[in-house]
Amino acid sequence: MEINGETHSGEPRPGQCLRTYLREQGCFGVKKGCDSGDCGACTVHVDGRPVHSCVYPAFRAQGRSVTTIEGLAGDDGLHPVQQSFLDAQGFQCGFCTAGMIMTTAALTPEQREDLPRSLKGNLCRCTGYRAVTDAVRGGPESCAPACPAPGTGRAVGSSLGAPAGPAVVTGTARYTFDIDVPGVLHLKVLRSPHAHARIVAIDASAALAVPGVEAVFTHADVPDVLFSTAQHETESEDPYDTRILDDVVRFIGQRVAAVVASSEAAAEEGCRRLVVTYSLLAAVVDPSSAVTSPPIHGDKSESDGISRASSNVVGELHASIGDVSAGFSAADFVYGATFRTPRVQHASLETHGSVGWLDDDGRLVIRSSTQTPFLTRRLLARLYDLPTDRVRVMAGRVGGGFGGKQEMLTEDLVALAVLRLGRPVRWEYTRTEQFTGATTRHPFVVTATAGARRDGTLTALQLDVLVDTGAYGNHGRSVMFHGCHETLAVYRCANMRTDAMTVYTNTVPAGAFRGYGLGQVTFAVEQVLDEVARGIGMDPVTFRERNVVRPGDDLTAPGEHVDDLGIASYGLDQCLDRIRAAGLTQDDAPDGWLVGEGMAIAMIAAGPPGGHFADATIRTLPDGRYELSVGTAEFGNGSTTVHAQIAADELGTTPDRIVIRQSDTDVVAHDTGAFASTGVVVAGRAVLRAARSLKQSPETGVGRGHFDGTPRSVAFNAQWFRVAIDPDTGELRILRSVHSADAGTVMNPGQLRGQIEGGVAQALGATLSEHVDIDADGRVTTTTFRQYHLPTVADTPFTEVHFADTTDAIGPLGAKSMSESPFNPVSPALGNAIRDATGVRMTELPYTADRIWQALQD
């Protein structure tokens, strides 16, 4: 086989796909995304024709010429398509980019005219495709409204490209598994077929007899330590309800045993040969009956961080401000409804996984696809009773996170195997394991009720919330508390009440997901308020203007809250002005289609309560450059770009002279992690302080900065849609999408715009197509991208993005968080638009054509 002009004589294995063969030959730019021919991240050319190498038999490429991303550039530099992806910054995490580029490079002029069709075999989870299609069309032309000219003076405020850009477009950016680890063993797990069972016995003798199998680990082999897979600065924020391997399985898909072998084939065969005897226990799948069902964690108690283990309640909130009964009595119009959001998968294109080894000093090293290297190190040290300085955790470039990797799902077992065997071990989740054995967005049932007087005064707001955390409580309580806070706190309302509960069920655990509960509750609150506005005959924007918080207001919601949150800048009024202006536009719709408009707002705290820490260090290098060390991981969030911009401006240099080392527990003392939208406001603040420190004492050659994440400001977002619906088929088309955001000082307009577009697109996936389904036994039935439809180019409308002009008094250089928040107002805005078009209030996601059609019949 000829690969990029060089002959490779190694014989492929009989059932090997071309992708694996190419990676074994060192072509790490060829990515494993879906592993089933759907996402296109593995696209290569065979004899000049583009193919998905994960479903191409490797033996068939023998005698043929294969071109990968590594072979695309010529002697005279980047291929034009690579250059245009770089120019247009047509990527975020970059995991899909090599496949996008290889596909684009093979398009005919005719295919370029129809990108929705031509790119249907290329999934991007980050960008929302606008930057990608700009790149395919040759440059960032459509970037005009949001991006000032780059390179004029200060770096902050320019649309500087990501420092990793050249590596991303050439396939040389190194993700978790893009390194050669000689002698690495492969770990696979057997997963439970039962929703709730006690493991009576595991017979590993047949598994151990498989040639290549080195070890089998079961619950008998692990330390009996309780922890949570969720990672937070304060460990006790999550219940201690999980063991590395447990003798009770609580969902279909839970790990039962791990097999470590010299090949994936042997490890899989070992798993098939394990003989497990289970004693079945009663299982509960429906969260509404969880409280009255037999306890799932009956062996644990309040001291483990579970509110009422005997009733399957992880956490609950019952609190009031004022008197909602009086508030409803004072209203001229009251509306309430119950809203449901399903499980959603993060679907980062890089699956969970880690690889570990012992370094020359015998220290445990784990390279992982994680948002939280430092917290993972802390937990690994606790689980295996090691001093933290005997554990190093690092991340390469991470192929998408969205909250899913604020979790320790693989590192504990890899560490166990490395420590026991003394040899390198890797474990990479399959795409199906992402659905069955990782985490999902928490499914919520929210009954929201609101009342208002005809003059527009909101008199009462009430929430009744049921959160299904699945079999384990990772993030279960915090997501509930967070979800019930900013959604209400954004409104000035004298009478508010919240009754919320997070319960266990025998289903795949939920976890952190972009928005962290806000999106689910916003979905209910913003639709109920839309209905109330209709009821009192007021337009929805004016109704919001009457009732939203203003500068100087307290941010209050029922329940106790850390009091470091305030309005340190205010752009919600500007956001609402944009939404009002959007309604003055006109669009054509097909004859007979129903047309409607809808809007919603969202507020988000810039960082989590209770502390989020970052350290940064800057050193002068002899050649006039600076080395910036920071803990935060980079998965397309763009924090790294902003860190370089901040440092460059403070030190009076240019960003290309800032060399960044990151996401490695060896480079700084601590970093809570890249979650809760903190990359700019927390880690960025630490970088700013480090740079200022070096500037003040240049003779030392080093500057250090730290930030503890408090106090916190709030950011605002508003979304508006105009939709058309075909009443004959239920088809919905988005005619216009407008998003306005108050992120304080815009550090990098191009990047921020991309982040908002990506957030809107991901939310549209959750709104229009995505749902992880579970059958009556608790089994996940949507286990591939063919059953779980991610938005493609064809499904993703262009979204106009507008920034409010504000400067925050808290955030670094006046900046606030964004990242998660653009997601949150999208679903309710679309629900409101459907209501406007059809007269029907649809209360359950997603809004697929069959459900819309059905709603019109009912």
Added chain:
Amino acid sequence: MDLHTVTEVISPAAPGSWRPGDAWLGGGTALFSEPRPDVRRLLDLPSAGWPSLRVHDDGAVEIAATCTIADLAERLARHGIVRQCCHAFLASFKIWNVATVGGNLCAALPAGPMISLTVALDATLLLLGPDGTQRVVPAADFVTGQGTTLLRDGELLRSIRLPGEALGSRTAYRRGSLHRHGRSAVLVIGRAEPAGGLSLTITAATHRPHVLRFPSSPSATDLAEALAVLSLADYVDDVHGRPLWRQHLTRHYAEQIRAELVE
């Protein structure tokens, strides 16, 4: 994905090669897209070198089971219905470069667009048994349910014959999906018989293909009555669309097609 249990590739494979644990390998895009822990050997068909597509004097087209979708789309591009059915693939043009017509038929998924095409054009299929025996079956009968076909153990699909007359006749095509280029939830093809009359092929919406034949031009009422033989249980219920919606769209599109071809 890697098929770790496969220990051998037989290339090229012949009709008698099959034994339990073997899988016929066309392009591989379907076989390699799911775990196949029971497969031990791959029987490679493309290396047999069958001519991908031949046009006979009577206008009939013989398509080798190993003909790729890309080849089919290019060679029969003048036929609108062929282009439409190729574009009905959920898979992208890159998959077309590898996936085969025969593979799509044998996968027997409701949304298999080569099933839609061949059934709508009254194709016949040539099957070869392990002992070399041949049988010819109508495409309309080949797929018997979701993932099931008439193929017996060791039997393979050799070729597909599209009759010239059907290829030349007027067709109308409607496709419904939850997403613009998503998996087909309903695919209805109407074909006007040269002698008058109409055939209506329903795929994707139902567990297996259904053909309604009308010897003369049907009225809207005739059509509705004929469609009534399909009960709700005949329609697929999965993530790609609810059965009631699929039934409604089938009827809706069928009537549009009737109006287009008859009136």
